Amino acid sequence: MGFLDLKGVEKFYGKLRAIKGVDxxxxxxxxxxxVGPSGCGKSTLLRMIAGLETINGGKLMLDGKDITDAPSSQRDLAMVFQSYALYPHMTVEENMSFALRLAKVAPDVIKDKVTKAADKLNLTSYLQRTPKALSGGQRQRVAIGRAIVRQPKVFLFDEPLSNLDAALRGQTRVEIAKLHRELGATTIYVTHDQVEAMTLADRVVVLRDGMIEQVGTPLELYDSPANRFVAQFIGMPQMNVLPASMFPKAGGAHEIGVRPxxxxIVAANEGQLRGTVELIEALGNETLIHVNLGSAMxxxxxxxxxRSQLGEQVGVQFDSVHLHRFDKDGKAIASLNQFSGVAA
Structure with missing residues (x-):
């Protein structure tokens, strides 16, 4: 048994089975x-853990205790929302201490906890400001601080960085990773951003249509995806997937995948693939070259x-050790050591 266990958890909205027996x-x-595409159930699952959505089937255990039907206030969890959810008329200090004041914690204890949390989040000089006097990143740190002072057993983050611009997302992501290391807290984090998932997670849970497709470390999912969906969802740009008919020794595979x-790129008369350059994305640190193979891109x-030019005929070379095979249902199958090339 782990610290937090989901056992056959289900969620229904009328006849719609939104979460389908998650373990x-x-x-x-x-x-x-x-992580997962929009509508996959990731936020719903998080809200079920938080007690904001009813669990219609299965069990939720926290530290050996069944909290399936416990109200959110009794679950010893703290949630950070995408929208910050700060009280606009309260100062930063009052927002951060609100839950503790409701619980009638001693004022000196509240003061100590807020001071320590503000110091960790570089908010000390903003404690007497109201949210309207703060930037988006500062408001998000206040929301995180409000969760920290409660010292919960589990932190829950629901896409906390999606309202921030790209530069601020990167900075706040680093702050969250550092905070997690310092607190050593159990954290569940929902995002659609692969960079956040790959850089923050000890393990990533990939969801689709209310079910778990694969659980593993970021590099396990990247290097050994369980199926085509995970293979193409993890990684940007996504994995190239080609019909197995292009491969003379596909070993029973339906499709073959290879990461960009x-x-x-090699000379037009070299390599295992032939195609025409259709688009070049020069990004500075890397270049993405889109090649039209005729039957696939x-x-x-x-x-x-x-040095490639638009419209140029090129060859494309690969090492068979890096190929992934998928059956007709999209599931990954055996290694590709037997591959020797691709049909011209």
Missing amino acids: LTIEKGEFIVF EHLT IIVRQYERT
């Missing part, structure tokens, strides 16, 4: 990230400037 074990101190960085990633 998941989370250990104490883990940073778990839920495992492909190399692929993306090649290279970490240097390219």
Whole structure:
């Protein structure tokens, strides 16, 4: 048994089965990230854990205690929302201490907890300001501070950075990672951003249509996806997937996948693939080259400037050790050591 256990958890909205028997074990101190496309159930699952959505089936256990039907106020969890959810008429200090004041915690204890949390989040000089006098990033830190002072057993984050601009998202992501290391708290974090998932998580939970597709470390999911969906969802740009008919020795696979960085542009008369350059994305630190193979499009990633030109005929080379095989249902199958090439 883990620190937090979901056992066959289900959620229904009328006849719609939104969460379909989810089983998941989370250990104490883990940073778990839920990812998946819009509508996959990641936020619903988080809200079920928080007690904001009713659990219609299965069990939710926290530290050995059944909290399936417990109200949110008795679950010893703290949630940070996408919208910050701060009281506009209260100061930063009052927002951060609100839950403790409701619980009638001693004023000196409240003062100590707020002071320590503000120091960790670089909010000390803003304690007497109201939210309207703060930037988006500062408001998000206040929301995080409000959760910290409660010292919950589990922190829940529901897409906390989605309202911030790109630069601030990166900065706040680093702050959350540092905070997690300092607090050693169990954290569940919902995001649609792969960079957040790959950089923050101890383990990533990939969801689709209310079910878990795969659970693993970020690199386990990247290097050994369980199916085509995970293979293409994790990684940006996504994995190239080609019909197995292009491969003379596909070993019973229905489709073959290869990541953009495992492909190399070569002369038109070389390599295992032939195509025409349709688009070049020069990003500075890398170049993404879109190649039309006739029956499919692929993306090649290279970490240097390219000499290729739009409309140019090129060859594309790969090492068979980096190929992934998928059956007709999209499930990953055996390794590709037997691959020797691709039909021209």
